[in-house]
Structure formats: C-alpha cells, structure tokens
Amino acid sequence: MSKQFQFKLVLLGESAVGKSSLVLRFVKDQFDDYRESTIGAAFLTQTVTLEDQTTVKFEIWDTAGQERYKSLAPMYYRNANCAVVVYDITQSTSLEKAKSWIRELQRQADPNIVIALCGNKLDLSARRQVSQEEAKKYAEEEGLMWGETSAKTGEGVSDIFTSIAKKLPLTAPPSARGGTRPGVPGGRTGVDLNKQANAGQGQGDQCNC
Amino acid sequence: MDEEYDVIVLGTGLTECILSGLLSVEGKKVLHMDRNDYYGGDSASLNLTQLYRKFRDGASPPQDLGRDRDYAVDLIPKFIIASGELTRILVHTDVTRYLEFKQIAGSFVYRDGKISKVPSTEMEAVKSPLMGLFEKRRAKKFFEFLQTWKDEDPATHQGIDLDKDTMSTVYEKFGLEPGTQDFIGHAMALYLDDDYKKKPARPTYERIVLYTSSMARYGKSPYIYPLYGLGELPQAFARLSAIYGGTYMLDKPIDEIVTDADGKFVGVRSGNETVKAKQVVGDPSYFGAGKAQEGGKVRVIEEGKVVRAICFLKHPIPGTDDADSAQIIIPQNQVGRRNDIYVALVSSTHNVCAKDVYVAIVSTVVETDRPEQEIQPGLALLGPIHEKFVSVSSLYTPTSTGETDNIFITRSYDATSHFETVVDDVHDVWKRIFGGKELVLKKRDVQVEA
Ligand SMILES: Cc1cc2nc3c(=O)[nH]c(=O)nc-3n(C[C@@H](O)[C@H](O)[C@H](O)COP(=O)(O)OP(=O)(O)OC[C@H]3O[C@@H](n4cnc5c(N)ncnc54)[C@H](O)[C@@H]3O)c2cc1C
Ligand SMILES: Nc1nc2c(ncn2[C@@H]2O[C@H](COP(=O)(O)OP(=O)(O)OP(=O)(O)O)[C@@H](O)[C@H]2O)c(=O)[nH]1
Ligand SMILES: [Mg+2]
Numbered sequence: 001m002s003k004q005f006q007f008k009l010v011l012l013g014e015s016a017v018g019k020s021s022l023v024l025r026f027v028k029d030q031f032d033d034y035r036e037s038t039i040g041a042a043f044l045t046q047t048v049t050l051e052d053q054t055t056v057k058f059e060i061w062d063t064a065g066q067e068r069y070k071s072l073a074p075m076y077y078r079n080a081n082c083a084v085v086v087y088d089i090t091q092s093t094s095l096e097k098a099k100s101w102i103r104e105l106q107r108q109a110d111p112n113i114v115i116a117l118c119g120n121k122l123d124l125s126a127r128r129q130v131s132q133e134e135a136k137k138y139a140e141e142e143g144l145m146w147g148e149t150s151a152k153t154g155e156g157v158s159d160i161f162t163s164i165a166k167k168l169p170l171t172a173p174p175s176a177r178g179g180t181r182p183g184v185p186g187g188r189t190g191v192d193l194n195k196q197a198n199a200g201q202g203q204g205d206q207c208n209c
Numbered sequence: 210m211d212e213e214y215d216v217i218v219l220g221t222g223l224t225e226c227i228l229s230g231l232l233s234v235e236g237k238k239v240l241h242m243d244r245n246d247y248y249g250g251d252s253a254s255l256n257l258t259q260l261y262r263k264f265r266d267g268a269s270p271p272q273d274l275g276r277d278r279d280y281a282v283d284l285i286p287k288f289i290i291a292s293g294e295l296t297r298i299l300v301h302t303d304v305t306r307y308l309e310f311k312q313i314a315g316s317f318v319y320r321d322g323k324i325s326k327v328p329s330t331e332m333e334a335v336k337s338p339l340m341g342l343f344e345k346r347r348a349k350k351f352f353e354f355l356q357t358w359k360d361e362d363p364a365t366h367q368g369i370d371l372d373k374d375t376m377s378t379v380y381e382k383f384g385l386e387p388g389t390q391d392f393i394g395h396a397m398a399l400y401l402d403d404d405y406k407k408k409p410a411r412p413t414y415e416r417i418v419l420y421t422s423s424m425a426r427y428g429k430s431p432y433i434y435p436l437y438g439l440g441e442l443p444q445a446f447a448r449l450s451a452i453y454g455g456t457y458m459l460d461k462p463i464d465e466i467v468t469d470a471d472g473k474f475v476g477v478r479s480g481n482e483t484v485k486a487k488q489v490v491g492d493p494s495y496f497g498a499g500k501a502q503e504g505g506k507v508r509v510i511e512e513g514k515v516v517r518a519i520c521f522l523k524h525p526i527p528g529t530d531d532a533d534s535a536q537i538i539i540p541q542n543q544v545g546r547r548n549d550i551y552v553a554l555v556s557s558t559h560n561v562c563a564k565d566v567y568v569a570i571v572s573t574v575v576e577t578d579r580p581e582q583e584i585q586p587g588l589a590l591l592g593p594i595h596e597k598f599v600s601v602s603s604l605y606t607p608t609s610t611g612e613t614d615n616i617f618i619t620r621s622y623d624a625t626s627h628f629e630t631v632v633d634d635v636h637d638v639w640k641r642i643f644g645g646k647e648l649v650l651k652k653r654d655v656q657v658e659a
Contacts, residue, residue: 073448193299
C-alpha cells in the first residue's frame with residue numbers, strides 16, 4: 001500500500017522575488033507577468049508522488065504580506081516542516097534578506113525543518129547579480145538545499161519541490177502539527193473543532209456526568 | 210504612510226485581532242499597529258527571553274529551564290470553552306485552519322482543604338466525594354430538571370419561572386447544600402462571586418447547560434487550548450486580517466491620537482508621520498490607561514485589579530492525578546473571600562514549555578492592598594514553586610462608546626477563566642463601530658484549491 005504524508009511548507013523572501021509566482025507555477029502550472037504583491041493569499045495544496053508511489057501533500061502557506069513591515073507572526077513558520085526561502089538572482093540585496101530569514105528560522109523554527117534556498121528568475125540570467133557559486137557555497141555551509149528556478153519558464157520548479165519531498169523524513173512521524181493532520185500516519189492527537197461544531201450540537205442533552 | 214484607511218487598529222491583543230480580521234473580511238481597509246515587536250499585547254504568550262525582559266529587568270533566563278524557543282508562556286490565563294462563543298468565531302472564520310487544539314485534562318474544585326475532580330462521567334459523579342449519597346440524589350434531580358427544561362412545555366418547569374425566580378430559590382427547591390451550590394455556581398456556572406444567587410435563574414441555567422454541553426463534547430473537561438499557547442489566537446486572526454488585505458506594522462511607537470477641533474478622530478501619529486483613518490479601534494493602553502492625565506480627555510477608567518502569578522513547577526499539581534493540564538477553582542466561600550481564586554495549568558503537552566516543566570497561573574480579583582497574599586490559597590496547592598512572576602494589572606473600561614468621536618476602545622482582559630467576555634466585547638465594539646448593527650458571522654468563502 002502506498003503511503004501518504006502531509007507537510008506544512010512556508011515561503012519566505014523579500015517582496016517581489018517571486019514567491020507567489022513559484023507557488024502558482026508549482027500548483028497550477030501557470031505564470032502571470034503582472035502579478036500583484038500578495039494580499040488575499042489563497043490556501044494552496046499540492047501533492048507530489050515519488051517513485052516508490054509515496055505521496056507527499058504540501059500545505060502551502062504564503063506570507064499574506066505580513067512580512068512587509070517586519071511583522072510576520074511566528075505562528076507562520078512555527079510548526080512548518082519545510083521552508084522555501086526565495087531570492088531573486090538579479091538582486092543581490094534579496095540574497096541578504098534570504099539569509100536573514102534563514103537565521104530567523106534556525107533560531108525560532110522546529111530544529112528539524114528542511115530549508116531550501118531558491119534563486120528565482122533564472123530566465124533573467126543575463127542580469128544576474130548573484131553567482132551560483134556564492135549561493136551554493138552559502139547553502140552548503142548552512143546545510144540547506146539549494147536550487148535555481150524560473151517561475152516564468154517553469155525551469156527547476158518541480159525539481160525543488162520534489163527534492164524537498166524526498167528529503168523530508170518520510171519514515172519518522174512528522175512533527176507536532178503536521179503529524180496530527182488527517183491522512184498522516186499516526187492519526188490525530190488534537191481535537192477537531194470543525195467536526196464537533198457540526199455534529200456536536202445535539203449532544204448537549206446527553207450529559208455524560 | 211500617505212494612504213488613508215477605513216480603520217486603524219491599535220494593539221494586537223485577541224480582542225483587537227478578532228475585530229481586525231472581521232473588519233478586513235467585511236471589506237474595510239485596515240491598518241493594524243502595535244508598539245511591541247511581538248503579537249498579542251496583554252494576551253501574548255512570551256518566550257523565556259521576553260518573559261525575563263518583562264518581569265526580571267532583562268536578566269537572562271537560567272539554563273536549567275531549557276531552550277527559549279520551547280516556551281510560550283501566557284500572560285493571561287484563560288481556556289476556551291468547547292461549545293462557547295470563541296469556538297463559534299474560530300469555526301466561522303475558518304481560523305481553525307491555522308491552529309491546533311488539545312483538551313484540558315481536568316477541571317477541579319477546592320472543597321474543605323482538598324481538591325476533587327468535577328465529575329465528567331456518570332461513574333465519576335457516583336464516586337465523587339463532593340457530595341454525600343442523599344445530596345447526590347438531590348443533585349441528580351436538579352440536573353435532570355435542567356436537562357429536561359423546555360421553555361414551551363410548562364410540565365417541565367416544576368413550578369419554577371427561570372426569568373422571575375432567583376437562583377437561590379431554585380437551589381432551595383431542590384434542597385441543595387451550600388457546598389453543592391458553591392460547586393454548581395462556581396465550578397460549573399463559572400461565576401466569580403455569589404451575586405448571581407440573588408438574580409433570576411435563567412443566566413445560571415444557560416451557563417450550566419453551556420458547561421455540560423462543552424463537557425459532553427470531548428469528555429475530559431469542558432475546555433480546549435491551542436498548541437503553542439494562547440498567543441497563537443491573536444496571530445491566527447491577524448493572518449485572517451492580512452489575507453483579506455489588512456496591513457500589519459509591529460514595533461511602531463504610537464505617540465498621539467490626533468483629533469479635530471470637535472474631538473473627532475483624525476489619525477494616529479507615530480514619530481513625525483501621521484496616518485489618517487475614519488475610525489480607530491484599540492486597547493486601553495493606547496488611550497491613556499495607567500498614565501497621568503495632562504489636560505487631555507479621560508478616555509478609560511480603572512474598574513478594578515487582577516493579581517496573577519505565573520509559576521514554573523517541575524511536577525504536576527498534587528492531587529490532580531498527574532494531569533498535564535487542569536483548571537482548579539477555589540470558590541470564594543471556601544476561603545472567606547468575595548471572588549474565586551483560579552489556577553490554570555498547562556505543560557509541554559501543549560508545546561508551551563520544556564519537557565517536565567509545568568506552568569501554573571494563579572489569579573484572582575484584587576480585594577485588599579496585599580494582592581500577593583490573596584492568592585496564597587492557590588499557591589499553596591502547587592507544591593514547590595520553581596520560579597514565580599507576579600503582576601497586578603488594572604482592568605480598564607472606556608468612558609464613552611465612541612459613536613461621537615469614532616474612537617472605539619476595548620476592555621482589559623478580566624479575571625474570568627474563559628473567553629466568553631472577550632467575545633462579548635468584540636460584539637459590543639462591532640455594534641458601536643457600525644452604529645448599532647449586530648455582528649453576523651458569515652461563513653468565509655473556502656479557498657482550498659488543487
Ligand atoms: C457531582 C455531580 C456532577 C454532575 N454533573 C452533571 C453535569 O455536568 N451534567 C449533567 O447533565 N448532569 C450532571 N450530574 C447529574 C447526572 O449524573 C445525572 O444523574 C444524569 O444527568 C442523569 O442521566 P440519566 O437520566 O441518563 O441517568 P439515569 O438513567 O437516571 O441513571 C443511571 C443510573 O446511575 C445512577 N446515577 C446516576 N447519576 C447518579 C449520581 N449522580 N449519583 C448516584 N447515582 C447516580 C442512577 O441511580 C441510575 O441507577 C451531576 C451529578 C453530580 C452528583
Ligand atoms: N522574469 C521573471 N519574472 C518573475 C519570475 N517570478 C516572478 N516574476 C515576476 O516578479 C514579480 C513579483 O512576483 P511575485 O510572485 O508576486 O513575488 P512575491 O515574492 O510573491 O512578492 P510579495 O507578494 O510582494 O511578497 C511579478 O511581476 C512576477 O511576474 C521569474 O521566474 N521570472
Ligand atoms: Mg506574493
């Protein structure tokens with residue numbers, strides 16, 4: 001029988017590096033040249049099937065613009081299983097910003113979080129400011145996954161998500177929140193408010209005191 | 210900051226974040242600011258560094274407490290009632306998606322120097338030492354009366370009028386002993402004092418029904434609690450607000466509430482920038498609470514004080530069957546007070562502290578000028594206390610509704626053990642903002658894709 005896993009994936013990086021575009025390419029295989037800065041972020045999921053038929057479902061969180069004035073809530077990455085930290089290869093300052101997000105994750109997130117550093121806008125390599133060597137060297141020092149992508153052409157996009165899916169500790173039970181989501185081996189440990197809210201109403205008259 | 214907003218929200222406490230989220234969903238253009246660099250205001254959960262910054266003048270936390278990131282210590286001890294109003298808002302806004310909840314393992318009540326579990330099954334009720342055999346029969350009749358009550362069926366009323374008869378009258382009718390009344394009124398109806406007995410019985414009836422239906426929902430206690438602490442609640446509603454276009458700015462000093470010649474709200478000044486909006490909503494600390502008034506308008510007044518002691522223990526609370534979480538209620542009569550003392554316990558099971566650490570918060574409404582002594586009966590139940598942080602906070606309430614000046618101020622977090630009054634405040638502020646229109650919870654469009 002094939003196994004199914006669900007993981008929380010968060011996106012981080014400076015505004016306009018292409019976080020939402022990467023997700024749009026990954027989930028819907030679309031690209032939008034005039035994408036507006038993210039507000040009204042949808043809650044997206046995408047499933048990756050690995051060679052051994054294991055399926056990994058990503059529950060993808062986009063920042064909803066809260067990072068813009070340094071106001072991202074720690075809740076955002078608190079129990080993330082993986083993070084894709086994006087920079088724009090044509091903007092060296094965006095790599096600096098990515099590094100500061102990585103430091104924040106190393107300090108505050110789950111110690112087992114899988115972090116991928118992603119250099120986006122590969123189609124604009126003529127205007128490259130961040131060399132592959134520099135980014136790769138930094139990623140190796142910090143023990144991160146690394147890859148370059150173009151959300152515009154699609155190059156490298158599924159590769160980066162697939163490598164994350166492979167790297168996530170498939171045999172170990174996923175950490176707290178991921179592990180209690182439906183569909184994850186191990187089952188729920190928490191309580192499901194939604195389910196109870198619909199089914200529970202009539203139970204009031206049946207006291208179990 | 211040239212943009213103009215519909216509403217500026219000041220402070221990221223739970224009340225403000227729920228309002229901010231609901232206002233953004235309603236289509237208002239919201240700017241949400243906080244002077245702190247963290248979410249939650251007075252209802253935040255702090256890590257060790259933040260806790261020691263607040264209570265120990267920035268001293269560094271002792272090594273033996275473990276890692277900073279493992280801690281999320283609530284400043285205000287409250288639990289969520291499983292069938293209560295906050296649960297309803299969480300479900301309707303779909304904010305549950307960002308959170309995960311666990312049950313609180315047990316609810317206990319203090320009686321004659323000992324604590325006993327509030328029975329959660331019939332077996333427990335039969336075995337409970339809280340009542341003698343005959344009193345149990347009387348209590349059974351009383352609960353059966355409440356359970357079978359139907360407004361439209363006078364046969365179920367047993368001659369009682371819930372809207373006219375006082376709760377005392379109802380207790381007398383069933384011949385319930387004072388100890389049982391303490392237990393029902395304080396551990397189940399969750400009243401802080403005994404004033405309810407002299408009032409019509411209906412609200413008490415409703416509270417007992419809420420308690421028992423919440424108890425029936427998950428079994429062990431009527432309470433649930435979010436993993437990673439209560440501070441997750443404001444953050445989750447802030448995300449809702451951001452997703453619907455709300456702009457967030459933390460770490461922003463708020464220097465002035467700017468008004469026009471008639472005293473009507475114009476904007477908020479931070480440094481030498483002023484942001485304009487039609488309305489402002491905020492917690493009392495942004496409107497002069499606790500500061501000496503210098504000729505300005507008095508916008509909030511103090512209604513009372515609450516004392517709270519956050520205690521780190523290295524063991525569960527004795528007598529709770531090693532519960533990983535619990536509420537203990539000490540009814541006021543039991544210790545000769547006017548207000549109950551509450552103990553709220555959570556632990557690493559809720560991802561709020563390191564393994565083998567237990568966080569207990571003892572709190573009560575201040576009645577004397579020696580508040581720390583007032584919580585002594587609660588502290589005495591805890592066993593050895595590893596570390597203790599005591600605070601006395603004022604409860605502020607706005608002096609005006611805001612309808613004339615467009616300044617809508619929320620209330621401080623009170624001494625109750627749950628969030629029902631917080632939701633009442635949300636409803637109240639909403640109504641004031643919208644000139645009397647009630648808050649109607651609409652189901653959010655579900656945006657799940659792929
Ligand atoms: C401390 C305490 C707390 C309670 N809390 C609640 C509550 O939160 N919500 C609520 O609805 N009811 C509560 N009750 C009353 C509850 O136990 C009622 O007995 C029950 O609701 C009746 O249900 P039933 O009609 O299914 O039981 P029945 O079918 O009437 O009773 C089943 C059997 O159990 C016995 N029995 C049931 N309850 C008791 C008891 N309390 N003591 C001794 N024998 C008993 C009966 O005699 C009978 O033999 C409480 C009672 C006590 C003493
Ligand atoms: N050429 C090129 N443009 C891209 C690529 N990815 C994104 N863009 C463009 O870059 C701009 C910003 O992309 P977004 O996906 O909105 O960036 P973001 O990181 O989500 O930005 P915020 O939501 O503001 O944080 C848009 O105009 C995109 O069309 C890419 O791979 N190549
Ligand atoms: Mg975006």
